[in-house]
Amino acid sequence: MAVFDLDGLVYGLGMGGIAVFAISGALEAARKEMDILGFILIGSVTGLGGGTLRDLLLGLAPVYWVRDPLNVGICLGAAVATYFVVPLINSRIRALIWMDALGLSLFCVTGTQIALSQGVAPLIAVCMGVMTATFGGIIRDVLCGVSLVLQGRELYVTAAVAGASAYLGLYLAPVPEALALLGGFAVAFGLRGAAILFGLMLPSYQARDRG
Amino acid sequence: MAVFDLDGLVYGLGMGGIAVFAISGALEAARKEMDILGFILIGSVTGLGGGTLRDLLLGLAPVYWVRDPLNVGICLGAAVATYFVVPLINSRIRALIWMDALGLSLFCVTGTQIALSQGVAPLIAVCMGVMTATFGGIIRDVLCGVSLVLQGRELYVTAAVAGASAYLGLYLAPVPEALALLGGFAVAFGLRGAAILFGLMLPSYQARDRG
């Protein structure tokens, strides 16, 4: 007995994830002093980049936002709205980090789910989840010329790997799909959130070398 | 009664657009003091990058230049020729800007046209046109490590958006295809050309913030 519409919820969460990623991209465009089209472009690439790479690699073409243009509309709306409300946000960087954490946690789980639905091996599914969650941010950072999510960001990719793996484990276990999705999201967001609050990091290579 | 071969004209314009983009890429390679293979690589990526991304996202694989190698030959020829005639060009940057404007105006229209022929939604078609026109230049700038087309370039993406939208509007209106193509091109080139001549820009975010 389904007490709610799981597919609808996942769809809505996906749109939410795309919106928060697009906002994080638009906030980066604000820091680089771009014009409104720069906000839209960086916002869209950040919002749609991870899922686009996943679809291309899995052979799911045309990619999801060509099939469902609402995804693009969400990015446009989020980027334009951000352009007009940034001045109202006092601590932009803090907001960007937490929005990024939400999108990261959503996408690592839904990306893994979509890959599994294509019948790929478990390792590949986790890779796809991690890519879906992190690739948009990587492109954003490359385009904006800022230091990568790959360097000195607290348990960023780690959280995506943990969330994707947790979802995979729950997916393989006999638990309801909704619980698996929630569990994966909770693991990723808990880990990333704790890392933000307490400054947790994996040791960087050089630090370990000196130790 | 067709008085000229529209498909042939569009094909020729496409080759011309690829050539001018490849030249703009090769001129950037010259400024970064690359060797002749760097000219060819940056020229080819700039010339073919936008259409390649469009084809991949639409699921048109193998991509167009794999199906029609003449596109690659044009890039090779344009890049090699540029390598030998750069010293003859006095104002390289000026030439680069105007060639870039030609390619931009051509590709935003033909990219939208190709996307529409695949039956995508109007919003997606405009996105594809804009991407076809700007993605080659974005990759060129990322590879060459110069400031992005996304920052401080006069109505660059704006012109592509306007040209793609104008073509879309004319495509939906009862006007001949050739007129729609010409109209879209004229809007994009007129806007970008005026912006180059008169230094028109969208306000950057920070400038608006201070204002």
Next chain:
Amino acid sequence: MAVFDLDGLVYGLGMGGIAVFAISGALEAARKEMDILGFILIGSVTGLGGGTLRDLLLGLAPVYWVRDPLNVGICLGAAVATYFVVPLINSRIRALIWMDALGLSLFCVTGTQIALSQGVAPLIAVCMGVMTATFGGIIRDVLCGVSLVLQGRELYVTAAVAGASAYLGLYLAPVPEALALLGGFAVAFGLRGAAILFGLMLPSYQARDRG
């Protein structure tokens, strides 16, 4: 009379090439002081990036490592192993350069071979070989923010072009496939190796201009 299993050899060489590219990526991650997930990400992108682009452009999706996850396992293993043995390597840069040369020479030949098996034109096949060999390194350099393989690297792309072209020539000539593969590899590795040892370079554009 086949005295050995050519397909198996090519498969093994491919895995070896992926491993050395992944190690070269991981060594770059070490120089940028990334954490172990950075090693894995940069290693995997360097190891798999060239072939991934080739597959996408040829329309071979899902891409090869989705179909055969061992490729990903090799990258993970090579990157993690590198993380723990880097301190034992005295001259990291020297090791990176030679490993890179091995991967370059392997991939320019096997990439061309795969493209030819898809029935593309000879020019396109050589392009695919060169891309397979160099794109992983280009992405690595973009992500790590170091100077590109496109600038000031001794006969790097040149060696890939020569190796891919040599393989193509031998493939079209009536010689056994194994000999064609070996010949292409030898041309690429010989050229790149000689260039490393003797500092051979193509003239950069500016140098020629001043000469």
